[in-house]
Amino acid sequence: MTTVQDLVDLFESEADRDRPSEETPDVGIVMGSDSDLDVMAGAHDALTDLGFEEVTDYDDPPSGYSFESWVVSAHRTPDLMYAYAQTAADRGLDVIIAGAGGKSADLPNMTASLAYPIPVVGVPVQEKSVDSVIGMPTGAPITAVDAGKSYNAGLSVAQFLATSDDDLAQRLRDLHAEQSDGVADVSRELHERGTPGFRATRE
Numbered sequence: 529m530t531t532v533q534d535l536v537d538l539f540e541s542e543a544d545r546d547r548p549s550e551e552t553p554d555v556g557i558v559m560g561s562d563s564d565l566d567v568m569a570g571a572h573d574a575l576t577d578l579g580f581e582e583v584t585d586y587d588d589p590p591s592g593y594s595f596e597s598w599v600v601s602a603h604r605t606p607d608l609m610y611a612y613a614q615t616a617a618d619r620g621l622d623v624i625i626a627g628a629g630g631k632s633a634d635l636p637n638m639t640a641s642l643a644y645p646i647p648v649v650g651v652p653v654q655e656k657s658v659d660s661v662i663g664m665p666t667g668a669p670i671t672a673v674d675a676g677k678s679y680n681a682g683l684s685v686a687q688f689l690a691t692s693d694d695d696l697a698q699r700l701r702d703l704h705a706e707q708s709d710g711v712a713d714v715s716r717e718l719h720e721r722g723t724p725g726f727r728a729t730r731e
């Protein structure tokens with residue numbers, strides 16, 4: 529059984545290790561509950577589409593851009609939230625995606641405060657979570673996407689990293705072009721099949 533203290537100890541020992549940046553995750557993904565994963569998986573998908581790999585063992589890191597995923601609850605495991613966010617910089621994270629649902633979706637905003645100045649992109653997992661994710665006071669910034677739009681959160685963090693990496697910027701352009709072509713494909717299909725025929729292919 530893993531305890532909260534085990535994870536706090538892990539984050540603190542990773543922070544003390546001072547690993548070179550090639551060996552540490554570039555992006556952290558945290559969510560308030562594993563029940564958020566279906567929505568938050570979009571961040572995984574966007575990063576994977578851009579060639580990032582998920583770190584599942586700190587001692588066996590991928591060679592290129594990477595991200596890590598954890599469940600951290602602001603309300604049920606506040607100590608873990610503190611440890612995660614406050615060690616983020618020393619563990620080599622450049623940017624964090626944080627998602628939570630419910631009306632008290634405090635993980636993104638608290639992570640943004642605790643990890644500052646590391647940028648945090650908040651994902652309201654539900655529509656009713658939007659206000660609590662974005663409602664930060666002056667001087668305590670968070671960047672956020674619309675409810676459920678975790679794929680965009682993944683793209684946003686890659687955009688941050690791409691400001692100093694032309695290759696990653698090109699990967700973003702290529703992915704954008706692929707997605708644009710996807711719209712063109714669908715457009716032609718709708719036009720050529722006609723509405724009933726097109727709808728039949730979607731059933």
Ligand code: RP5
Nearest residue numbers: 560561563564628629630653
């Ligand atoms: C929030 O409470 C979590 O982010 C989740 O969206 C919601 C419900 O959590 P569970 O009761 O499903 O674990 O803090």
